[in-house]
Amino acid sequence: MSKRPNFCTHVTMLERCFKLQAEGTTVNREVLAGLTTFAAMAYILVVNPIILHAGGKTGLELAGLISVTALAAALGCFLMAALTNYPIAQAPGMGINSYFASVVVVGMGVPWEGALAMVFWNGIIFLILSISGIRKAIIQSLPNCMQIGIQCGIGFFIAFIGLKNANIIVDNPFTLVSEGDILKPAPLMALGGLLIMSALTVRKFPGAIIVTIILLTILGLLIPSGDGTITEKPDGFFGLPASMGQTFLALDWLYPFRHWQTALPVVITLLIIDLFDSLGTLIGLGRQSGLMNEKGEMPRLNRALTADALATIGGALFGTSTTTAYIESATGIEAGGRTGLTSVVVGCCFLLALFFTPVLTIVPAAATAPALIMVGLFMAQGLKHINYRDLLEVAPAILTALLIPLSFSITHGIMAGIIFYVLLMALVGRAREVTIGAWLIAAVFVGFALL
Structure with a gap:
């Protein structure tokens, strides 16, 4: 009579798959980190469909896009875990989804089927660049000061987004940004949460981030804001996922070839934005989590980039814009995530979200x-x-660290920083110290700016 697998057997299997002990982590810590990352990026389930729907202007159905977003994110997370064992989550990228919907589909009049084909072929090009090692060579050609600038710039960017989301920082027609009314319920709750989270972290409380998020979400049900409360009461707890039949494998595969004059600049733009967004994110997360070795290199980088490319291809087949690594993965890394098990947990959460969207999307x-x-x-x-x-x-x-958040773009921040770097080195007579790769990147960026 065969023995039933017990909990210890499953733990041993996870240890073997993800090398938890070698990475100095545990199953509990990885699960907690995955939940933390998911909590920080669950907003994508609501925001990405709304952006791609564009008020009905793109022709894409809103309900189906929720399923598409969840499946594309889950696929990206599983690919990253399987190929790299890194605690980095993936999902349809913000910013590039706006470009896809507002500029390409609505602005240029490209049918969404043709636009998805552009994303697909862009992913194929990415895959070739990743497998060939060209993308890895691009990262290694960036000087150490630029890599530090990218890491810190992404840090400032994340913090700025948080301050903006809580209305602690708001727009101002005269000074661009200014302090919001921090005595209003939402900003005050966010600042209080930051204090609690910081205190728990200093005291090395396990799960400080996710515990604070849950606490604030519950507290938000009791705090009035506008016509309701900060945390909106869910319509229900369970719901069946909407069909993604409209977009699944519905690409107009040959549209970029039939309309190459329209498609070429779009594909180039997608390529550059996704390339440097993903490179910048991986550099920042790699440095923060200690994934970089003593030489400043990120092991299995080509695999991470391949996972990024495959996720983009898969996302296009499902029916969404470019899928990429998410800077919100930093929350899970800070919570202790060190292996791909963190990414697997995030992916599973996205799949569960297909059935519990009403609850999971109420986190304010x-x-x-x-x-x-x-x-x-x-x-x-x-x-x-x-x-x-x-x-x-x-x-x-x-300069790079400042421009990433101020331009609200990782790509544009890197663009300005690398061009400034190579020109400065040339002006002081040290052009020979600049790598050929850095010169080529700067040249590409100049050309991209002139498009």
């Missing part, structure tokens, strides 16, 4: 904002690695 921005702010502050600690006595390191690093 004021509850997740403290996590984003605190993680951003942790990532910004990379500034300590800059040689402040050398302006050739300080200037490009700080």
